[in-house]
Amino acid sequence: MTAGEAGAAPRGRTHDALLKDIEADLRSGRIKLGDRLPGERALAEAYGISRASVREAIRVLDAMGVLRRSVGSGPTSGAIVISDPSVGLSSALRLHVASSRLPVADIVETRILLETWSARAAAARDVSDEDLVQAAGLLHAMDNTGIDRATFHELDARFHVALSSLAGNAVVATMMESLSGSIVGYVKGAMGAMEDWPEVLAVLRAQHHGIFGAVRARDGDLAARLLEEHIEWFHQQAKAATGGAVPDPNGSAGSLPAG
Structure with a gap:
């Protein structure tokens, strides 16, 4: 039984207690995806x-991606479980x-592990052409001759996540999206520092x-090899462009080693 079922709880409970109670309610099904929490x-x-502890707990859950807060009043206000x-x-x-x-080099190595595994797993699942539509669309968008660096990077990240999702493993897909987001500033900064960007x-x-051709051909080993070569190649280009420093996405480079 959660605190919500038990009624008033002892004094001194903090937002941590509410987080545990909401976790228990999610597990039990009392709170479900799409539900709007009370005020x-x-x-x-x-x-x-x-109420101060409630606000703190809601902020934490929002940052964790468990809830989405909305402002205002009335039936559309409050936090929704997402x-x-x-x-x-x-x-x-x-x-x-x-x-x-967490060194960037370690993030890159982890990406290689996840993406090469995903490529082989997707081939084993024998994904359909319909499953490849999203990745194909992103690939086509990246071929736009007038594309800027920031847009290309966004599409590139989504392309890799889309390919990884073909493995059918929700945890791997989530980890891939998280890893991609964790170095978004590093990648943008590195791209901005590349003087030979057209060639890159x-x-x-x-x-x-x-890579896409190998995935479409259901050749997991080839796709995995090409993915590894691709990720390592870009990482080396990024290091060369920034002198091994962690770049600022606004254009300057920091003094910390990128790994």
Whole structure:
């Protein structure tokens, strides 16, 4: 039985207690995806904590991607249960990458492990042409001759996530999206520092088409090899462009080693 079922709880409960209670209610099915939580006052009374603690818990759950807060009043206000795990994971990883606790090189290596596994798993599942529509659309968009670097990077990240999702593993897909988000600033900064961007862009496009062709041909081993070569190649280009420093996405490079 959760605190919501038990009524008022002992004094001194904090937002951590509410987080545990909401977790229990999600597990039991009392709270489900798409549900809108009651207002602050109702939550404070139901869970036996202060309204300030309720606000803090809602902020934490919003940052974790469990809830989406909406402002205003009336039937459309309040927090809705959405459960987007990549949001919280990506934010946490990005901060730890920024602190140099998680080296970019280790993020890159983990991406290789996940993406090569996904390529082989997707081939084993014998994905259909219909499953490839999203990746094909992103590939086509990246071929736009007038595309800018920021847009290309966004499409590139989505392309890799789309390919990884073909493995049919929700945890791997979430981890891929989170890893991609964790180094978004690093990649954007590196792209901005590349003086030979047109040449780099041509290679990236060719690599993407080769990877997609292998995936479409259900050749998991070839797709895995091409993915590894592609990811490692770009990482080396990024290091060369920034002198091994962690670049600022606004154009300057920091002094911390990228790994």
